[in-house]
Amino acid sequence: MHQDCERILLTQEMIARRVAEVGKAVDAHYAGKTPLIIGILKGSIIFFSDFIRLLTCPVELDFMAVSSYGSGSVSSGNLRIKKDIDRDVAGRDVIIVEDIIDSGFTLANLKALLSERGAKSVAVVTLLNKIGRREYEIEPDYNCFNIENEFVVGYGLDYDQKYRNLPYIGILKRSVYEK
Ligand code: IMP
Ligand code: MG
Numbered sequence: 001m002h003q004d005c006e007r008i009l010l011t012q013e014m015i016a017r018r019v020a021e022v023g024k025a026v027d028a029h030y031a032g033k034t035p036l037i038i039g040i041l042k043g044s045i046i047f048f049s050d051f052i053r054l055l056t057c058p059v060e061l062d063f064m065a066v067s068s069y070g071s072g073s074v075s076s077g078n079l080r081i082k083k084d085i086d087r088d089v090a091g092r093d094v095i096i097v098e099d100i101i102d103s104g105f106t107l108a109n110l111k112a113l114l115s116e117r118g119a120k121s122v123a124v125v126t127l128l129n130k131i132g133r134r135e136y137e138i139e140p141d142y143n144c145f146n147i148e149n150e151f152v153v154g155y156g157l158d159y160d161q162k163y164r165n166l167p168y169i170g171i172l173k174r175s176v177y178e179k
Contacts, residue, residue, distance in 0.1 A: 002154075002163065005170030009152060010145060012167045018144045019047065019127075023054025026095070026125060026142055034058045036092045038085055038114075040106070041065040042164065043099030046156035047127040047144075051097060062087050068105050079109040090118035099157050100128040101143075104136035111138065128152065128169075151177065 001008055034057065039048040041063050052059060065083035094114050101107055107124055114122045123141040132149050153159050154166030159177060163170075 001168075002166055002170060004163070004173055004176045005153070005166075006173045008168050008170050009147065009150075010155075010169040015127075015144075015155060015169065016050070019050050020054060022125070022142050022144050023051055026051075026123075027055045027057065030055070030057045030093065030095075032057070033093050034060065035095045036060045036062060036087055036089060037095045037097060039063045039097045040099070040110070041083065043156050043158065044097045044127070046164070047099060048097045048156075051125065060087060064110070066106060066110065079106065079113070088117075089114050091120050094119040094122045096122065096124050098124065098126045098140075100130065100152075101126050101138065101140060102130050102133050104134045104138040107140075108136035108138040127155070128157075 037052060037059050039045060039061070042065070052061065062085040063083065064081065064085055067080050067082055068078060096107065096110060096114070098107055111122050111124060124138070125142040126140045127144045129140055129143045129146050130149055131146050151159065151172045152169050153163035153172050154169045156164050157169065158164045159172055
């Protein structure tokens with residue numbers, strides 16, 4: 001285990017097993033369709049690549065990078081798009097793939113944006129869900145794991161752009177971000 005982790009929350013095996021279950025469920029739902037799958041950079045990339053390989057329907061892939069301004073007590077509407085998708089979402093079945101839902105700010109705004117642009121349907125698939133932290137109304141259509149209010153890294157998730165390559169999900173030691 002990495003020295004900056006307090007403990008491993010989800011092992012590689014646990015993740016693989018659960019992602020396979022969720023992938024299967026999504027695949028069944030999209031039979032006969034060609035969803036446009038949008039990965040939210042950068043945290044979702046490992047989950048994204050494992051997830052899309054579980055789908056048997058034809059898929060198209062795209063990516064978005066966003067950052068939230070004035071989070072915390074400030075109201076919504078401050079989502080900044082750093083990189084937009086290349087594809088037109090009008091009339092498409094869209095699947096957003098995200099690493100983690102925390103306050104819900106990012107996904108509540110993204111879902112509204114893609115619906116506004118005319119997507120036929122917008123589903124949210126997330127690896128992790130911090131249920132106790134929600135400030136914005138958003139529920140994932142598919143969620144792999146509910147987790148407690150602790151800062152986690154690995155399997156794509158970072159702290160200060162580090163730890164994304166850890167193959168498991170670990171709880172980061174408080175001393176790393178409280179110094
Ligand atoms: P939200 O907009 O508050 O739901 O925040 C979602 C974003 O916050 C995610 O895409 C992550 O980038 C980041 N985030 C929230 N909690 C964690 C965590 O425990 N580890 C790493 N990133 C996190
Ligand atoms: Mg992120």
